[in-house]
Structures are given as C-alpha cells and as structure tokens.
Amino acid sequence: MKKKIIFLLISLIVVTFIAVPFVLIYILNHGNPYEKFIVTKNVSTHLEAMGYTDDDLLNQSYIEPKYFINDSVYHGHYKVVFADEPHLEYLYGVTKRDKEVVQFCEKETFIEESSYWERTTEKTNHSEDECTDYMN
Structure with a gap:
C-alpha cells in the first residue's frame, strides 16, 4: 500500500513538471482562456x-x-467595428474588480485592414457617456 502511494505521488510530480511548460507556452501564445471567456x-x-x-x-x-x-x-x-463607421475601431474591456464592461476612450482610425492612421478620443456615433483611458 505504501509503495502505491509513493508511486502515485512520484507520478503526479512528474506529470506536473511535464504539463506546466506546455500550459505556460499555450497561455503565452494564445492568451489566458479564462480572460478570453470573461471578456x-x-x-x-x-x-x-x-x-x-x-x-x-x-x-x-x-x-x-x-x-x-x-x-x-x-x-x-x-x-468592435460598427457598420455605419467602418473606419473606426472601438475597444472594450472588462474590469477586474466588478467584471463591468468599459469602453476605452481612444479609438483607432484606420484606412485599410491593419493599416492604422491615428488614435482619436473625439466623441463619435457609438461613444459611450463614460469611458476609460487605454493606457492609464
């Protein structure tokens, strides 16, 4: 019985040492799956x-x-890119404390796919009344 427990503990430790690097590499490459789900x-x-x-x-x-x-x-x-403003990219986040959705004040103005022109904080069609600074 004692040998089974020792074998089980050693197996658990070995599996943990092998699994942890794979989990870390996945999170670094694909992001935290929990955060992705929540957001x-x-x-x-x-x-x-x-x-x-x-x-x-x-x-x-x-x-x-x-x-x-x-x-x-x-x-x-x-x-989020709205159909009536295809040149603006709105960014939303979720607060860590209350899990509330906030819109970032900064919006990306772009000309082509992945070709950004400038960041704007002006009030636009889909700007929410309250917003959060992107880098603050």
Whole structure:
C-alpha cells in the first residue's frame, strides 16, 4: 500500500513538471482562456443590452495586445467595428474588480485592414457617456 502511494505521488510530480511548460507556452501564445471567456461573454452581452444586433456590427473579435494597458481591466479586450463607421475601431474591456464592461476612450482610425492612421478620443456615433483611458 505504501509503495502505491509513493508511486502515485512520484507520478503526479512528474506529470506536473511535464504539463506546466506546455500550459505556460499555450497561455503565452494564445492568451489566458479564462480572460478570453470573461471578456467575450461580457462584452457581447453588453452590446446586446445596448441594442446592437449583428447587422450593426461589421467586425467583432477578442484581441490580446502585445503591450501593457490599463491595470484595472483584463489584459485581453474586445475590438468592435460598427457598420455605419467602418473606419473606426472601438475597444472594450472588462474590469477586474466588478467584471463591468468599459469602453476605452481612444479609438483607432484606420484606412485599410491593419493599416492604422491615428488614435482619436473625439466623441463619435457609438461613444459611450463614460469611458476609460487605454493606457492609464
């Protein structure tokens, strides 16, 4: 019985040492799956509550920035391009504390796919009354 317990413990330790690097590599390459779930679920629900339908949205997706952003929100956030403003990219985040959806004040103005022109904080058609700074 004692040998079985020792064998089980050693097996568990070996499996842990093998699995941890794979999990870390996955998270580094694909982002934290928990954050992705929370952000995607909450922002989609928020947009529906605001009255937006799939016809109003030209593009929506979860993105992981490669640099640090506002510490009060999860690192991964949600990119939305509305059909009536195809040149603007709105960014949404979810706060760590209350899991509330916030819109970032900064919006990317772009000319072509992945070719950004400038960042703007001006009030636009889909700007929410309250917003959060992207880098604060």
